[in-house]
Amino acid sequence: MSTAVILALFVGAAIIVGLAFYAGQLLYKLSAQKKLIAKKQAEQQQKLKQSRLKRNAKLADSIYLIARAMHEQQCEFSEGCLRIWVLMSQYGFEDEQDLTTKYSGIYKMYQVVKEMPTHDARKKYTKKEIFKLDTARWRAEEAHKDEIIADCAKIIIEFKAAPGSENVVFN
Secondary structure: OOHHHHHHHHHHHHHHHHHHHHHHHHHHHHHHHHHHHHHHHHHHHHHHHHHHHHHHHHHHHHHHHHHHHHHOOOOOHHHHHHHHHHHHHHOOOOOOOOHHHHOHHHHHHHHHHOOOOOHHHHHHOOHHHHHHHHHHHHHHHHHOHHHHHHHHHHHHHHOOOOOOHHHOOOO
């Protein structure tokens, strides 16, 4: 073989070895980058999980306190049901639950009062209209009283209060 062919083969082999080395470096960097991304994602998932747990703990504490106040009849059922239902809709349950059947009394009361005006919105209505709304609310409270009290008892058992909250005294 001629020297030119041997030289060309030698140069070609050197180029192939150089490219293979470069490809190996790139694959190593890619592997390290994938590991770093997986680690960052795991850390982010852990932070998100901790954040959800913290948020759920605050929600559970609020739900517990409102349910306890309602159970001890220190809070009107209409107001308590409205607040509890909104908080429960934001709570992250472990498994999917049908809250409308599990807490049917609270749900029924919520359905009655959810569209009723509160605070400043009530000022737009006449006294007669407000009395009509209040009468409907009072009747619903009375009609669902037993169910609501039973639902509150379930909530007090199921939702744990934050440390110290279980000792709150309602006067």
